[in-house]
Amino acid sequence: MSHLLEVNHLQTHFKTPDGILRAVNGVSFTVDAGETLAIVGESGSGKSVTSMSILGLVSDPGKVVGGEILFEGKNLLRLTKKEYRNMRGKAISVIFQEPMTSLNPIFTVGFQISEVLRTHYKLNRKAAKQRAIEMLDTVGIANAEKVYARYPHQLSGGMRQRVMIAIALVCQPKLLIADEPTTALDVTIQAQILELIQKLAKEQNTGVILITHDLGVVAEMADKVAVMYGGEIVEHASVEQIFHRPSHPYTQGLLASLPKIHEDEQRLYSLPGTVPNLLESSEGCTFAPRCKFASEACLQSKPRLALQGEQHWVSCLKAEEVRG
Amino acid sequence: MEQQIKKRKTTLWSLLWNSKLGSLGAIIVLFVVLVAIFAPWIAPYDPAALDPIKRLKPPFWMEGSLPEHLLGTDNLGRDILSRLIYGSRVSLIVGVGAVLVSGLVGTLLGLLAGYYGKWSNILIMRTADAFHAIPSLLLMLVMLAVVGPGLTTLIFVIGLTNWVSYARVVRGEVLSIKERDFVRAARAAGASNARMLFKHILPNIMSTFIVLSGMNVATTILMESSLSFLGLGIKPPDVSWGTMLSDGKQYIATSWWVSTFPGLAITITVLGVIFLGDWLRDVLDPRMKAND
């Protein structure tokens, strides 16, 4: 059976004056229609670059240098610029993390929604407006007609994120990438927004890639989870597996800090050590310097993603020991 | 740990090295500064020594040139190379001096306005508005007409007309720094005003100051040449690139070298200063835009 999205050995590198930065280093995963995949990791782990790679929006000096991205069986990396552009916003959409800055401050929200429609469906002004107002209504904005003519700065953060969702879903995309869609929002709003995304995705049978560092969100939303560290996926499993049988020391670390999330997000990262330097290709496991299980062997050779159970992939030499 | 300290020290240099234009700018500026400092040892002739018989001789590669005058001679038979070398002194002194004057005045007033606020703020910022509304070249024209031209007056006149940009930027910085935690903490701990200003606020606006000054040195060098054009530049026997350029302007069609070399000197130096300034801005204060 062919997946909605199949990413194989994706490699995205950045050229910097100090050398090549391997932001995404051989990542593979799949997403099916109606399914939600969560990609989890600290900032700098490569999860956002992964999503931008899928959208074909990696900007200079970055470049997708290897692997393939199959969308409905077609390799996106082979598309012309124009073909790719026609996919964006229509078949594949994205919701970004910062509703405050992701909307253009000098255009009305209505304009920014109908702009997508007019780009992809060549709708006239009136039809586009009609559809945009409907969509605003759909994402739960009261007074949609009035809000249509508002500027982003006149709306609250939650409202803006609803507008972003409207923009992303107005063309009924097959794949939605939600890049930390609730991070910048109040806790009470977060739940509403997530619910909205989930509801609309289910209705439209959309495949969702949810990028987050919030394991609470993962638990609520995701069907599958991919944990990223240092540009690689270190563990990939169903959401139950991840929560019940975390097999990578990094995943364990993340889970261990989970109860504290709602007190202070900062503590999520209170793992010892710092994010690895992706410029230097280490011979051993990238996580080894921060790993309490690490041994000589971990520093010597790089672990590969290996099946550790049903649909449960882990890249750790000591996975069994870790799982305990 | 040791390694990290070492790394930090080399950062500035390696950054400079990595920026091609930045290092080009640094090399140009360094060269001009060295020439200015060692002018008496480098210059082949006394810049004021004239010989009307040998006037307007072309540079060495042209017909009719004199081998002893590499870049030719000017309208009074003076050696252009020597005058260029000595001229760098005045251009640099005026450039740097005027910027220091406006920097000092502007920073001081900006500090006062930003730190004390209230009346001093209103008075200083309205005065700044008033100064801003008067064309600076006109202000200089009038001031120079009063005092009479000369190196010192030139520095002060240019300096005193350009303080506004410093005052505005510094005031803005002070206002934002004032609200930062460490300054609030220091104030809560009872630090004196002087201590607050000099210990906490001044060091924090240094980078802004340096960036702004880089831009202003370039503008000042150009301004000196404009004033020379209007007949209010440095007076002989002193020589500056600006006066050379404006003295030579009537020979452009017949003896191009008289004004072209000082023109090139100004352009290249300003180029160097701008490159260096841009780089400094990128390194020290990426928030600031090229609002010169």
Added chain:
Amino acid sequence: MKNSRLITVLLLVVLVLSACSGNNGNSSANNGGNSSTNSEAGNGGSDSGRTGDQAKLVIANSADIESFDPHNNNNTYSESVIINVFEYLVKNGENQEKVPGLATEWEMVDDTTWRFKLREGVTFHNGDPFTAADVKFSFERVAKDSSLKQNSYFKHITEVKIVNDYEVEFITEYPDPILLNRLSKMGAGILPAKYIEENGIESFLKNPIGTGPYKFSSWTKDDRVVLVKNESYYGDAPQWEEVTFRMIPEAATRVSELLTGGVDIITGVPVTDIERINGGEATKIEAATIQRVLHLLMRMTEGTVTADPLVREAIELAIDKQAIIDSIAGGMGTVTRTSVTPGNFGADPGLYETSLFDADKAKQLLQDAGYTNGGPEVTLSASTVYKEIAEVVAAMLTGVGFQVNLDILEPSKFTETYNSKGFKELFILGVGNSLFDASNNYNRFLLENAAGETDYNNPEVEELLQAALSNMNPEERAKQYQQVQQHIANDRPTIYLYQMQGVYGVNKRINFAPRLDEMFILDDIKLAN
């Protein structure tokens, strides 16, 4: 929707801006009366005013005229333009002899009374006839109003009596041997009495009228003065339909205008451009000696180093005047030891075209004066106009051992210092002479005038100068001035660098002979062939 809004904003801005400038135009029209409407005509006509149009002439000066008030003007540029609009009673002939202008005959009745017969049938540009009333009005205005710039030349005229419509008598406070000279220079222009009395002087200045061969058309300040032919001129019919005097301050720009055919005549050609203009297909250089003589004045005040005659002689001997002419002036100049050059009353030809230069002797003189190690320190002041010359003079003085502080002043600062007699030992001054009389050169050495400036004090000279001031016997008076010249040449309160030349660039379609007095007498400027 958004775009239309942006466009509206931009349109609004443009509208407001243009409304602003429109208003300004209007307000100047209100205040400026004709001048603003005329200026547009002037601008529009500029293209057709270019060379090639046979009946139109364009002349470029380096400075604008000061005003159309001939009594309130003090520079040669102004006179060279408005002399074509306002006429004098007496004119200067080819050799500075006095020839009839608006007066046809004159006689001295007694030492302080002169009678003039006026030309009949002359009308002002508005058609009013020219009569004795206009003469009375004009001279009593310039003589009595001390705020006018020409007042000091005429204030001893106590009265102008109208004998009849075409005859007047000038009464002077004291005998004035050079009254005729005064009547043939700027300040003596005849204004229309009736017109001014009816309309006021302000209105007159906006729309000036005289009796001359050319009429005022427009004046756009710092841009151009346009004159047009006076069809009803009493003399020979004026030959140019329209003459434009343009103001172009930059020498390089003037030269470019001449070379591209934008103008027909330019003044103040830089010597380095002479070859270029002479080499031009359609351009040539015309040069003529002018009245301006460069002085190097020396302070003889007790206690200054230049009080010592040996030092002053050393200064004269140190300076190679011919070398200055040959280099800086491009050969355009004449050495002289007097400022009363040929063409002026009282000239001493023996002192003309000669100069002293002996650097070795200058060094010796300094030794004799007691400067054995290190020569005297002097400050040499000059206006930026003479910057190059000052630099060369300073170098020559330094060459024989002087220590020279060069003090170059911006022109108005120079004038200020000059008027307040504030210079130190030496200063360079260009002195013209619109009176063509030696008195104009030497009155500065009268005890009263010299005090504080040169502090020159020679009782013999004082006696000669005082006598010549009101000596009505020309031969005797000329002798007196010649004696003064000898004294000055020996006493050296000033030495002379050289007599200057006016260097003009001229389009070859024009025949133009530059004049000693630097005037543009438009009808003497003719089309070639």
Added chain:
Amino acid sequence: MGQYLVRMLLQVVPVMFLISIIVFVLVHVTGDPVNLMLPETATEEDREILRAALGLDQPLYQQYFVYIKNVLQGDFGNSFHYGEPALPLVLERLPATFELAAVAMLIGIVIAVPCGMISAVKRNTVLDVIISFLSVIGKAMPNFWMGIMLILLFSVSLGLFPVSGRGGVEHIVLPAFTIGIGLAAQMTRLIRSNMLEILSQDYIRTARSKGLREVLVVGRHAFRNGLIPVVTIMSLQFTSLIGGTLVTETVFAWPGLGQLLVTSVNMRDMAVVQAAVFIIALVVIVCNMLTDVVYRYLDPRIKYN
């Protein structure tokens, strides 16, 4: 809006008051104009009379009050050089300078906007380096030097444009370019850095993710935002041009305010200098207010409160 304008006007008054003091002080330190106004032959007595006539023998503060009173009535005194009221002299020059400044500005914008945007969009390419380099050179070249060069090249050698003076459209080309090139150089640098900042904004990423063509991303989403700070800078430059064209005006014999100012300062014709400074200051302030209005119009985030 109306309230806003009233408040702006209230701010203008103290500024104009300060300007009047600055101008008054400047003029009175320039010393005694009498020496320049009278011929060299004038006696000390003549000078005293003129001083009294000009009110220069009064105490300074009194002179200031008289001066302010007259200024409020629009009377800046008479130009002693032209013997005419100073204010109309200044006003009749304004159109010429306005014209020059506006065309120069237009040239600057027409060059700078595309150059700056290309430079930003194609940053670090050869094109960007060339544009950046040229713009720095444009900024580093003294104005009068460029003016004389343009005359030699385009008028004397090529015969394309008239050398100097004000007249038809062809007359304004060279002087406007002389100023415009310098302006363009500065604006290009500014627009480039501005666009670079804006192109890295989140909403540009959003625009791209919508599948918009790059032309629209840059031309619609980035440019409109980039315009906002540029408007401010353009207004700053325009106002500085009103008093800052004097060098170019001298080179091209352009009869604008700049020439009047140079002559007046040299002649110590202080009535004209005062009037000119006032008018220029007023123009600057009005332009600033207009800019503010435009700015607010362009940027919906700013409200009138």
